Amino acid sequence: MTHQDFEEIRETPPVPTDPAADxxxxxxxxxxxxxxxxxxxxxxxxxxxxxxxxxxxxxxxxxxxxxxxxxxxxxxxxxxxRQKIEVRAECARCSVVTTVPFYPCQGRPVYCRDCFSSMGSGAASANSIS
Ligand SMILES: [Zn+2]
Ligand SMILES: [Zn+2]
Incomplete structure (x- = not known):
């Protein structure tokens, strides 16, 4: 008759819950x-x-x-x-990459200085670079 000296019922030790494990x-x-x-x-x-x-x-x-x-x-x-910030943006008209002193809203065209001034004070006054 073999005597089993082992702990037969061994509770599985609680696995330390590492939240990152998943x-x-x-x-x-x-x-x-x-x-x-x-x-x-x-x-x-x-x-x-x-x-x-x-x-x-x-x-x-x-x-x-x-x-x-x-x-x-x-x-x-x-x-x-107005803080001095420079945001790189592509001119909506001539595609030149320019920096503008504001953060352009999405879907709102940005123009470089040249295009902006060549368009005059007309339609695009919303983005005035002053
Ligand atoms: Zn990044
Ligand atoms: Zn331009």
């Missing part, structure tokens, strides 16, 4: 610079815990840049002064 690092393409960045498992777990709705769309650098733009807009609202 996730894998996920590459996402940044909508601003088109570079892939890694949405880490940890960030995804955080995202789920907070029940956030929108996965990140920008890499860290572009997110920072965007925050800086938003900040500048906020400061401008508060102080009534």
């Amino acid at each position: 996730f894998e690092d996920l590459p996402i393409q940044c909508i601003d610079c088109a570079q892939d960045f890694i949405w880490t498992a940890g960030e995804q777990a955080f995202f789920r815990d907070k029940q956030l709705q929108n996965p990140p769309k920008r890499c860290k650098e572009c997110k920072k840049a965007k925050n800086r733009r938003l900040e500048a807009i906020e400061i401008a609202k508060i102080t009534g002064k």
Whole structure:
């Protein structure tokens, strides 16, 4: 008769719940610079815990840049002064890449200085670069 000296009933030790265990690092393409960045498992777990709705769309650098733009807009609202910001945008008319001192709204055309002044003070006064 063999004596079994082993613990036969061994409770499975509780697996330490790592909230990130369900996730894998996920590459996402940044909508601003088109570079892939890694949405880490940890960030995804955080995202789920907070029940956030929108996965990140920008890499860290572009997110920072965007925050800086938003900040500048906020400061401008508060102080009534236009902050010196430069946003790269493509002219809707001649496709030249220009910088504009404001953050263009989506779907709103941006014109370079030349096109803007050649159009005169007519239709496109909405985007006046003053
Ligand atoms: Zn980016
Ligand atoms: Zn132009």
